[in-house]
Amino acid sequence: MAVNIVKERWTSKVAELTIGTGPNAVKVGGETTLPYLQFEGELPNKSLVALEVFDMAPQDWPELLTSAFADVLNDPVAWAKKCVELGAGAVALRLMSAHPDWKNASGEEVAKTAKAVADAIDVPLIVIGCGVEEKDGEILPVVADALSGKACLIGCVTPENYKTITAAAIGAGHSLIASSPLDINLAKQLNILLNEMAMPLDRIAIDPLVGALGYGIEYAYSIMERARMGALTGDKMLAMPICSFVGQEAWKSKEAKDPDVAEWGPIHDRAILWEAITASTFAVAGSSIMIMRHPEAMKLFYAWENEMRKSNAY
Amino acid sequence: MGLTGLEIFKQLPKKNCKECGQPTCLAFAMQLAAGKASLDACPYVSDAAREALDSASAPPVALIKIGVGEKAIELGNETVLFRHDKRFEHPTAITIRVSDNEDVKAKVEKINKLVFDRVGQIHEVSMVAITNDSGDAAKFAEAVKTAQDNTAYPLMLVTSDVAAMEKALEVAGANKPLVYAADANNYEAMTNLAKKYEAPLVVKGTDLNNLAEVVEKVVALGYKNLMLDSGATEISRMVADQVQIRRSALKLFRPFGYPTVAFATNDDPMMEAMNAATLIAKYAAVVVVNSAEPEHILPLITLRLNIYTDPQKPIAVESKIYEILNPGPDAPVLITTNFSLSYFCVAGDTEAARMPAYIIPVDTDGISVLTAWAAGKFTPESIADTIKKLGIMEKVNHNKIIIPGGVAVLSGKTAELTGCEVIVGPRESAGLPSFFKQRWNK
């Protein structure tokens, strides 16, 4: 008996975003159907996994995480190179030192580090500010200028600080990560604002401000599914690749941090799975840029995605 | 999904005799369509019409029960493809495989310990699958008996050998185990066995076409207490088949109107967990894994809880005074919100610090600290009201309250409104143990 295979006829697609230049350029997005449904449409690009590098030794990372980078934590350039050796598809440099509570470093200072890291690696660079909106509005334009022509992905912009950063990014040829808290309409509004400043729609990634497994993952999951359906049914203002700060969220959780809970079993596999399953769950929902922290979690995600991308045509 | 009034009307006797309490058959049909009447009210419906109406009004995915007693599970009855459209109804049965070649008792005892307390509820695995890897019917039955004697979880009996299944069902049949599986070769005998014990039966295909074929044959034998396995073993194919089965079921393609079973089993427990997680998100009703180690199972149980929560209703706790470890008058007062995850993070970390304390969740309609703050529901006013209403400060001999570090900005106004000294705690509740050491117990 021949079963009738049910295929959706989507009318539109996700925009394709290019990060990096020349032989180092990487593409994400471009899907014409929901994640991993190869039988129904085109899924031209793999997920892009970036490993995070801090521009100063991180203060609150658990031992399992710092031990993976023990020799390079104080040297962002060496750290970034190590990430590339480990197989990272991109490096996500986080400019923590600019945070007013840490070193309150200036735009010029952090831009120097960003430039040094960009010059040392042959994968695309993602640059993340310190997370304080106002301060990021000051430093990221300086960073964008210093990295002019490198086609980086820079973030995160919010309705508070997008103007300065967007103007600089357009001029210097970068793309942007636009953050909005778990709400399709807020995401759209921000994309519209960027677009009104003449930022092309294929140079934006959506950051829905995710929560980790056990800590609000379900909200992000559903927002991503809805955003992908919006994109596939023709909503251009939602049709951007989705970027998830997987590592940042997963490594906040007790399950990834606390080695001493006997009934949870040994920390190693538990923590790696916490990060890798947070990533794979977002990938299934529609995210394609994963900012991760542990190399083993990244490798597990890669191995899983290779299997998921095998043809399932009928 | 249901039938329209007119579709139902076509099946009614059209006598307009009013015995059903309605003026006409058409009016009765309308009541039926709206779910306001039962077909039993009409004494004249033919058996054929009843059968047709029953099967047309059956849910898109049948509800299937496995096991008996407290740990029995229900699966199916799903109505959507995406959880945001309504919600997913019956959480995936996380099932651990035990081979009849291994020490069954030891593994089952390990499985019994996979019990986790999360947001105030106990979460555990759902079922134990015994696989007949020995190929020996007596050994299989023996393993099933050992499992049954040592666990209260329902069993899934995995063998394609009818003789082995028969022996195993003699041992466990009364407890309604999941019979796995009827395939193109053995379906008659397997169906008869399942029927005899009224146990749910998995139909297994070699692909979707073959699956539909075997299901129709089993249904023709008069058995509908079924689950489905498309036979896929690669994860990308499994996901595609799960999607096809759910989509077809929602379009009322009856052979696929049953919940599904998927084997995520893999020699590498990490890859196994990744695949199992994918299948939990993508519709599998039963997911089978090998690992019985808590570090591999906890992430799956957590994901299942997340994916299957009702998107319309965050899980909340009552806004009242919670006493941790018999607090006395000198115990700290911790302020949080009534989102159950927020409350239980604070409660768990306070307990872990062995710190007797009072926890006060402010009613924020069940949303988290930062969300509630951003939404204007966790405010100096709502904190002050809650403290006053619950009379918590009368229970203690100090004047201090501790608020979450994430909402440090609230401290000034809260101090003003409550007259309390407001101490800003750590951002993450995991910081509470060291916070107590440094800031409270000095």
Ligand code: B12
């Ligand atoms: C899930 C989520 C939602 C869900 C809500 C789910 C729920 N039931 O709460 C939804 C989608 C509904 C939502 C909506 C909004 N959200 Co929201 N959301 C999140 C998200 C992803 C996770 C929140 C969560 O569940 N955390 C887990 C719980 C347990 O955390 P928690 O309550 O804070 O508790 C921790 C600590 O505070 C601490 N703690 C708790 N109590 C106590 C007590 C003491 C004494 C101490 C010491 C510590 C302590 O320990 C806990 C564990 O570490 C966060 C981003 C993120 N990744 O954190 C954004 C976030 C909280 N949301 C945000 C916003 C702005 C909103 C909206 C206003 C946006 C909008 N769309 O309009 C709405 C408001 C909703 C409304 N109007 O009702 C912002 C808040 C901004 C800010 N910091 O100023 C965040 C931080 C995202 C961001 N970075 O912008 N959100």
Ligand code: SF4
């Ligand atoms: S009892 Fe049956 S036959 Fe009589 S009016 Fe009602 S529906 Fe019609």
